[in-house]
Amino acid sequence: MEFVIKISQFLLSLSLLIVLHELGHFIPAKIFKTRVEKFYLFFDVKFSLFKKKIGDTVYGIGWLPLGGYVKISGMIDESMDSEQMAQPPQPWEFRSKPAWQRLIIMLGGVTVNFFLAILIYIGMSYFYGDRILPIENIKDGLLIESTVAQKAGLLTGDKIISVDGDKIDHFSQISEKVLFGKSIVIERDGQQSTVTLPEDFLSQLIDSKEKSFIDLRMPFVIAEVPDSSFNKGSGIRKGDIITAFNGQSTKYIDEVIPALESLKGQDVEATVLRDQEKVQIPLHISNEGKLSLVYASGATPETLEALGYYQFETRKYGFFEAIPVGVVKTGDKISSYITQFKAIFTPSTGAYKGVGGFKAIYDIFPSFWSWQVFWNITAFLSIMLGVLNLLPIPALDGGHVMFLLYEMISGRKPSDKFLEYAQMVGFVLLIALVLFANGNDIFKAIFN
Structure with missing residues (x-):
């Protein structure tokens, strides 16, 4: 069941991001009367799970969930449709449009990604607020x-x-x-x-x-007293929090563990916190420094506040207050992701070892369903998709933007043959990056 929940969140998030990203290209293309031949969720290598032609466009769902695409007439893209490009330019084709229109079409996808992140963070700030620990x-x-x-x-x-x-x-x-x-x-x-x-x-x-x-630092909370425990009859209960041994304070787990080690084989008087009251419990510590109890290493913010460990701060926002908060959060996440990206491309940091592919993305989704967590992850993935697509690599949106800016500044349009070669080089680089990222996932799965 956990797998079903995780894979459902993964596919829903991925599908949403792909469809909206491609809509970012599709809508301006239609506005500028550019023909869109295909609009696909996932890749349709050899066959499609579903397809239907409406007007000039075939809408479909492919079987390979590694992305999606829109195929725009007269554009050199991953389809490498050289036959079409050999024909005289038609007025409905991408290559016939002014450079500024082509630039808007190419920037549409990443623009949607960033605006989507802003909208999600605005919505989350408004509906959930922020719970922080100063x-x-x-x-x-x-x-x-x-x-x-x-x-x-x-x-x-x-x-x-x-x-x-x-x-x-x-x-x-x-x-x-x-x-x-x-x-x-x-x-x-x-x-x-x-x-x-x-x-x-x-x-x-x-x-x-x-x-x-x-x-x-967390309190040492008793999660279970097993029937086989040698401290079963001591009076210790589930939910008790050990705060001292023989009067020596052990407020946190990291203080309890070494205390047990120093008191091996001894009978001690433990002070436990139970229902906001301190209770003295006689306990035995084994020669291995164990209590024969199951303890929990975490607690909810509410529990930690009630126990006086930490005081969290809850921030609620009205709708108009949530707007600048969402914008700032998006900016912070973009800055953070760019910092990570710089580290990845700086070999001396070794950050490239942590690069992951689809398995790594799948793993960040929880095994339980939470809309708050889902939207938080989706917002970050949208930012990640936007930043990645802006990389100046031919075959990515950023590569097309790079050549369009060159054309607009210099007044010279790169030849179709040059763009075809650049597209092939970019595609090879892209495949290499995908293989590296997903290869890292496989390596970690085998050797970690």
């Missing part, structure tokens, strides 16, 4: 479990003040900024200092295969 409300610092991060100079209990000179305002900013940052100002034991990350910090994290990086 950095000043993290009183006892952060959890640093990654050995790579520890080696770089970050320790549990550190408060992160800024990254590369940018002040951290709330918790959700931290991981991404640190991953792609260079200089981090931290506060440790009341003193501020600077940690300089190695250039290949991201590469080291990927190679380490560590799942946890920077997180909130």
Whole structure:
């Protein structure tokens, strides 16, 4: 069932983005009276799952879910229809239109992608608001479990003040900024200092295969007391939170684990928090430093607030207030994705090791259905699709835009033969990138 939910979200999001992106090309093409021969969701290699011709356009669904396309008459694209291009130009063809009209047609797809992201973020801000954890409300610092991060100079209990000179305002900013940052100002034991990350910090994290990086410090919550537990009759209950052993404070999991290690084989008096009251429970710690209990490493924001661990902030927006918020969020995400992209194309960072294909996109969808999560992921994927399509690679929208701008500035149009060769080179580059990204997915699946 989890697979069905994940694949349904993946295909719905992908289909929505493809159809709207291609509509971004289709609508201006129609406005400028340019014939569109095909409008396809997914690729129809050899055959289609569905197709119907309406007017001059065949609308269809292909069987290969790797994208979609519109085929515009008189345009050198991935179809490489050299036979059509050998004929005299017709007034309804793309090549017969003024350069400014062709530019609008080519920019239509990415324009829709960015506007879609803005609309989604406006809608999410209006309907859901924002629930954030201000950095000043993290009183006892952060959890640093990654050995790579520890080696770089970050320790549990550190408060992160800024990254590369940018002040951290709330918790959700931290991981991404640190991953792609260079200089981090931290506060440790009341003193501020600077940690300089190695250039290949991201590469080291990927190679380490560590799942946890920077997180909130969480309470040690008892999730289950197994019948076979040697502490079954102690009075410990599901939901109890261990806060001390023999009077020594263990507010967080990262304090409980080493405390257990130091108290191996002993009987101790544990202080637990139960229904907002402190209760003393006698517990035995095995020679291996275990309690024979199942504990949970997380809690909801509501639970953490009720326990006094963290104070979250809820921001609600009216419709008109949500508009600038959505625009700013989109701008921040575009900037963030461009930063990631620069890191990927800087070999010394090793960021290219983390590049993923369709499997990686599939994996970011949760195994439960949540419209809030779905729209958040879809907005980011729309930005990703827009930025990728703007790359100046022939076969992508950005490649066509590059040649059109050259034509408009120089007054000289590249020859059809040159554009055909450029399209072939771009197509090879594009296939290589797709193979690399999806090959990374396969490599990780086999060796991780």
